Amino acid sequence: MQEDKILLSVDNVSVDFPNEDGRTRTTVLDHISFSVKSKEIVALVGESGSGKTILSRAIMNLIPAPGKIVSGSIFYHGENLLESEHKKLANLRGKRIVTIVSNPKGELDPLETIGQQIINVIVHHLGLSKNEAKLKAIRLLEDVKIPDPLRRFDAYPHELSGGMAQRVIIAIALACDPEIVISDDATSGLDVTVQAQVLDLLKNLVLNKGSSLIFVTRDLGVAAHFADRVAVLVGGKIVEDTDTVVFFDGPKHEYSNKLLSASKFQGNSNSIVTKSHSGVQIDGNREVLLKVKNLVKHFPISGSNAVVQAVNDASFNLLKGETLALVGESGSGKTTIGRCLLGLEQMTAGNISFLDKSLGKRQTFRDPDLMGKIQFVFQEPSEALNPKMTLYDIVNEPLKNKQSNVMDTKQAVFQSFERVGISQQDFYKYPNEISMGVQQRVGIARAIVSSPELIILDEPTSALDPTARAEIIQLLIEIQKDLSTSYLFISHDLSAVKYISHKVAILYLGKIIEQGDAEKIFASPRHPYSLGLLSSVLLPTTRVKRPTSVSLDGEIPSPINLPSGCSLKSRCPFAEDQCSNRPEMVHISENHSVSCFKYETVAKEFSKIDYFEKFEIESANAAKL
Structure with a gap:
């Protein structure tokens, strides 16, 4: 059940980072405003580079240098966090406002048991004795449904699966009964069954503790099933902020509509899938x-x-x-x-x-x-392309061992680029100069060039x-x-x-x-x-x-x-x-x-x-x- 009390208010917040020339700066967040009510679940939705994660860090006043918050205010219980003293902010972080990250094993200390890492947070923020903290830590492991919590208490992070490690991160985040929980793509790396379990668990635990939850995600499915409200970010701006049911019944902004259509594999443009199984029709006589x-x-x-x-x-x-x-x-x-x-x-x-x-x-x-x-297209396009080779050389590589003349080879490479929709002006760029989506197109072009x-x-x-x-x-x-x-x-x-x-x-x-x-x-x-x-x-x-x-x-x-x-x-x-x-x-x-x-x-x-x-x-x- 929601309450109308405004717990967090972000008002006209702008964040920028310096460019390589050292003189100019790029605006990453542009006059962002939104609020979170008590016991409300808000989804901040956007694609890579939209500013979602920067906004979540701005809420905790943790913008990494050389970036800085250049304008605006962030009020929590009527106090502007951007003007609070460092000591007060340090006490709020991890106790009243917490973040759950998407890379749990990267956040957990590999040299400490998970039980000790939970105890560290409890002792630091709540001042309990070690025995009291241990009992609370075991209860938290039970709450996040870790099997055999007494045994897992003494386990190290490398002994846990990704799903179990994420549950430990949730236990640490909820150890001090925070009022605001920010989930920054916390389930993006998990399998679909584990993702559903963790999201159900997180929602139930947060609401049972009377907290508010902010989902930072690119997955509209998460927003549809777990959020009360959806705020869509693009280019550092919130372009739509509305009730979840209203949003999924029909977004008002053009970008929101495009994002929803893409998530459903629907739409009228050539870039969106318009028909299920619209590839080659298969018959039983094929070899x-x-x-x-x-x-x-x-x-x-x-x-x-x-x-x-x-x-x-x-x-x-x-x-x-x-x-x-x-x-x-x-x-x-x-x-x-x-x-x-x-x-x-x-x-x-x-x-x-x-x-x-x-x-x-x-x-x-x-x-x-x-x-x-037989060719292969990899999961991580940025890691599958040689950073020292141009896109042309990358696509040309599979043809080096084939007996073809230079003109035939060049024509094959050009045809592959054309087929995947990469223009000639990009042929001699390097992988770091293109987006991840275009990188994957290069990976596909490399795969099809040898027929x-x-x-x-x-x-x-x-x-x-x-x-x-x-x-x-x-x-x-x-x-x-x-x-x-x-x-x-x-x-x-x-x-x-x-x-x-x-x-x-x-x-x-x-x-x-x-x-x-x-x-x-x-x-x-x-x-x-x-x-x-x-x-x-x-x-x-x-x-x-x-x-x-x-x-x-x-x-x-x-x-x-x-x-x-x-x-x-x-x-x-x-x-x-x-x-x-x-x-x-x-x-x-x-x-x-x-x-x-x-x-x-x-x-x-x-x-x-x-x-x-x-x-x-x-x-x-x-x-x-």
């Missing part, structure tokens, strides 16, 4: 390009007889011109499969056949007939803003339509998967537990893990509520000691005694198979939800208005 049968990949552990069981008996086919999505949480084996296909990792067992040639050993990829036929039959896309949109993500998805669909290239699309972004994929294979602990046509998987998933994944997606709408009746508690187990029987049984809401046995893959219909004893129960459960279908109907109706 099989890639066959993977019983693929196994284990990684030895130094000084131990144990192994990391990254991939366990994975089998699938990929047709020419088809997109197969490999979906699963971190640690499910998606990227390892891609690396085995490329020969970057040598498989432990199994068979890989590509263009009727047997792969799996590194030397097979030096076959002249295969050279350039490959197969492109492996490893989370190609996860690092991108909504508009850039929609543009890249549309670009990939157009390339496939023109060139009949096959894609292996590795992702945990189920919204993107739905729009680009023809088939989906869902992995859990290195094993494919369900696969089939994308439309069948999204319309009627039959595995509890598939259902949990789909139920965790935060779609950008307030009219369709996210189902909470199905959730996957906890996190993916260790691939070193795999559970006996069904590997999901410790997290599955449908688990029964028979799940102590390992289920076989069952073909339940044409092009749809599942490995689960309870697939009929799951089908009945999902028929009550219809999450994606309702969203598509609602979005289509809204687009007509």
